Amino acid sequence: MPQNEYLLISRGQWDESASKEAVQGAIDRFYTWYEQGLSQGKLKRGSRLENRGKLVSKAGITDGPFAEAKELVGGYWFVVAGTLEEAAAIAAENPCLEFGLMLEVRPLEAARASASAVTNETPPAWRAAEA
Numbered sequence: 001m002p003q004n005e006y007l008l009i010s011r012g013q014w015d016e017s018a019s020k021e022a023v024q025g026a027i028d029r030f031y032t033w034y035e036q037g038l039s040q041g042k043l044k045r046g047s048r049l050e051n052r053g054k055l056v057s058k059a060g061i062t063d064g065p066f067a068e069a070k071e072l073v074g075g076y077w078f079v080v081a082g083t084l085e086e087a088a089a090i091a092a093e094n095p096c097l098e099f100g101l102m103l104e105v106r107p108l109e110a111a112r113a114s115a116s117a118v119t120n121e122t123p124p125a126w127r128a129a130e131a
Helices: 020-040 084-091 095-099 124-130
Strands: 004-011 043-048 055-057 060-062 073-081 102-107
Touching (some): 004 084, 020 043, 020 095
Antiparallel strands (some): 004 102
């Protein structure tokens, strides 16, 4: 079965009712899981994200605005799997899920962007015209 790449986006915040020690244990188990996934070829390198950044648009470059706290992105990694379901199953093994974090699993689009294709960036008015 051909292997595909999927983006894992880490979202959320730690469960505030958990102890810092318990969360640290999950973090330590995460790094073990992560390193094993890298060595097995199931994961590709990613990174945690810092709390700072810039928003770049046609209006210029500004500090934020950023997503609401409930939608914070903490980091990203890549999964190599045959299907989206397999990628989600690999992501479900992440120990940090026990303490409030969520992982969004997204297939990477192989095709080049096209204004005529319906994608996440397509405005609703364009979608209605296609129907």
